[in-house]
Each structure stands twice: as C-alpha cells, then as structure tokens.
Amino acid sequence: MKTKLDSTIQFNCGIIMNNRFMLAPLTNQQSHEDGQLSDDEFKWLTMRAKGGFGLVMTCASHVQEIGKGFPGQLGIFSDKLIEGHKKLTAKIQSYNSLAVAQLHHAGMRSPFDVIHQKAVCPSESQKHNARALSLDEVYKLRNDFINAAVRAQTSGYDGVEVHGAHGYILTQFLSSEINKRTDIYGGSLDNRSRLIFEIIEGIREKCGQNFLIGIRLSPERFGMKLSEIKLISQQLIDSQLIDFLDLSLWDCFKKPQEYLDSDKNLLEHVLELNYKNVKLTVAGNIRSGEDVQKILNAGVDFVTIGRSGILHHDFPKKVIENSNFKPIQNPVSPEYLKSEGLSDTFINYMRRWEGFVTH
Numbered sequence: 001m002k003t004k005l006d007s008t009i010q011f012n013c014g015i016i017m018n019n020r021f022m023l024a025p026l027t028n029q030q031s032h033e034d035g036q037l038s039d040d041e042f043k044w045l046t047m048r049a050k051g052g053f054g055l056v057m058t059c060a061s062h063v064q065e066i067g068k069g070f071p072g073q074l075g076i077f078s079d080k081l082i083e084g085h086k087k088l089t090a091k092i093q094s095y096n097s098l099a100v101a102q103l104h105h106a107g108m109r110s111p112f113d114v115i116h117q118k119a120v121c122p123s124e125s126q127k128h129n130a131r132a133l134s135l136d137e138v139y140k141l142r143n144d145f146i147n148a149a150v151r152a153q154t155s156g157y158d159g160v161e162v163h164g165a166h167g168y169i170l171t172q173f174l175s176s177e178i179n180k181r182t183d184i185y186g187g188s189l190d191n192r193s194r195l196i197f198e199i200i201e202g203i204r205e206k207c208g209q210n211f212l213i214g215i216r217l218s219p220e221r222f223g224m225k226l227s228e229i230k231l232i233s234q235q236l237i238d239s240q241l242i243d244f245l246d247l248s249l250w251d252c253f254k255k256p257q258e259y260l261d262s263d264k265n266l267l268e269h270v271l272e273l274n275y276k277n278v279k280l281t282v283a284g285n286i287r288s289g290e291d292v293q294k295i296l297n298a299g300v301d302f303v304t305i306g307r308s309g310i311l312h313h314d315f316p317k318k319v320i321e322n323s324n325f326k327p328i329q330n331p332v333s334p335e336y337l338k339s340e341g342l343s344d345t346f347i348n349y350m351r352r353w354e355g356f357v358t359h
Helices: 039-050 079-094 135-154 169-174 194-207 226-239 266-270 289-298 307-311 315-321 334-339 344-350
Strands: 021-023 055-057 098-104 119-121 130-132 159-164 212-217 244-248 279-283 302-305
Touching: 021 315, 039 055, 039 079, 039 344, 079 098, 079 135, 098 135, 098 212, 119 169, 135 159, 135 194, 159 169, 159 194, 169 194, 169 226, 194 212, 194 226, 212 226, 226 244, 226 266, 266 279, 266 289, 289 302, 289 315, 302 307, 307 315, 334 344
Parallel strands: 021 055, 021 302, 055 098, 098 159, 119 130, 159 212, 212 244, 244 279, 279 302
Antiparallel strands: none
16 A cells, blocks of 8 residues: 555654655755854755655754864754744744754764864774763763753754764764763663663653654664664653654665675664554665655655755655656756755765765
8 A cells, every 4th residue: 555645644742744754864064163053054954844845854953062073063052043943943834844953962973173172972982082971971961962952942843853873972872882881871782772761751851742752873884783773762662752763774775784694674674663653764765756655665654865855855745746756867066956955065065975966
C-alpha cells in the first residue's frame, strides 16, 4: 500500500505535520559569527517552508559558544539571539510548516581557529587538541542543552531536535572509543548514554507535554555501533519522552558495517525496533520521488531530505505532484543554486561536495 505523501502526521505531543517531508539540518556557514540569524539563512530556510516541507529544521545551532563547530553557525546559546529566531519561526509557520531548532555542541570537533581555545570532550583527545570536561562542566553542558530548548520555545519553535549524531559531543559521550571517563558518564552503555537521557528528560520537564522533541542518532561511523544505537533508541522510545527519532544512515540501502553477512540492509535493521507511538524519520541517499516512496512504504513515517532539498526548494511539492520526480543532475551552476535560495557562502561550502557545483 502506498503512503500518501501529503497525508498528515500527528505526534505524541499533539502537534500535526502537514506532509511526510522534513528538511535536513544542513550545515551552510551563512549566519553571522556572533550566532545571529542572517538574511541569507532566513531566505534559505523560509524558501524551503514555502516549497512545501512539512517540517523545516535549522542547521545545527550551538548551545554553548565553546561548542561552535564551524564559521557562520546559527547560535541558540544566548537570549540575545531570540529576536532573530522569532523572525524565522514566524515566517516558517506562515507557510504551515513546523519550525524546529536543532540543538548542537561540536565538542572535540570545535576547531581552534573558530573558538580560539582548546575544544572540550568527554575525555582528553590529543589528536583533536581537546581537554576533558570536569563533572561540573558536564552538568553545565546538560543544563545548557535544556536552557537552549527553553530559548527555542520562547522563540516560537514548535520543537527541538537534540543532535546526538555525526561525532559531535553527545556522540563522543556515547562512543566507547572516545569516552574514557570513570565517573557516572563513562564506562557502561547506560553511563555513556546518561547525558542524552538527562537532557531529554530536562527538556520535557521544562517545555511541557505539547512541545515537539526529537533526537538524531548515527547508528554507524564516529565510534558508533548499530547494536548499541538500537538499544538506546528502544530505551528512548520506551521512555515516552520523545516524539520522533531521526536516524542519520548516510545510505539507507547499504549493508550494516556491524553485520556485513546480514541479508538485511541498514534501514531494515532499524525498522526492527518497536516504535510504539514514536515517529521515525531517516536520512541517507533519499534523492528521488521513487526513493521517497520506497522509504515510506518500508514503514518509515517521514523522510529527511538534504541534497534534493538544496537542489529544489520545492522538492516536496514536485514529488507530491509527480511520484516519479527526479532532481536536476549535478553539477549545477552557482547561478542555479542562487535561484534556489543559496547565498555565495553556502554555494562555496557546497564545493566541498565533489561534483555538486560547476567551477
């Protein structure tokens, strides 16, 4: 049975999403260095809401200044940033799209030339020139994630996504390869995942039952094990504290690294969880209308679109109108990307993706 692409989803918290398309939180480096929203970022995100994305998520927004992961990052670490966020949420919601802020801290992946001091990490990392967080600093980190969610709610966001993926600080806590702590935040999987659960519990307590809460996790790479992420995901679902789980798979259709002999692909493995009332979204090589339908038919609730959302601000509308829609082929010209709402800074950043932009 085909999933209707423009059918609504009601989350546990009561909030309704108008269709099955979420804009992936995409790094673009086009906000101001002090964390303030820029006109370029405003244009990029609101154009996607206008283009039919049922949920528009900000790129990673750092919850502490020392957690900044790249130049031009949109921040949510200070009340001084609220005014810009309010402007953004109002415009996104005017197109009947949900506005969600992604809460982020880069940890050891904060470059020295961006934060001008040593990065922080669960444990010292000479390779990344990062120092270990003290126990009091871990408590502060937890509270700053929670305070950032309260700030997002004050700014008018429908909800937040906690960024626990891609090797950033919460992944660093989860990883037995990186996290060598000997206190309550290190050692066993329960201890390594403790910070995530405390953050989610704190956000739910402070922001209430009607606030949308999601979490992004990586089941592979960055020191992650699929078996451990499946365990944590099920615990998060069972806690009844989250509304959606966002799994960043890189490629939904590949074989899992941990189980190379398995006859199931990565997507099939994560679909084995008992999702109960929690909605599942996945990202990873979902580029065409056919891909979207394949993912939804497999049992995923909504898709997270990155690359095709960059190429077509109205990708959801195009796929809803034509389920066989295929995005424009790369490389594309800078002029084309400008017409799709990307700034010069963002276009320059996209040159890192091999074969994406013409030279």
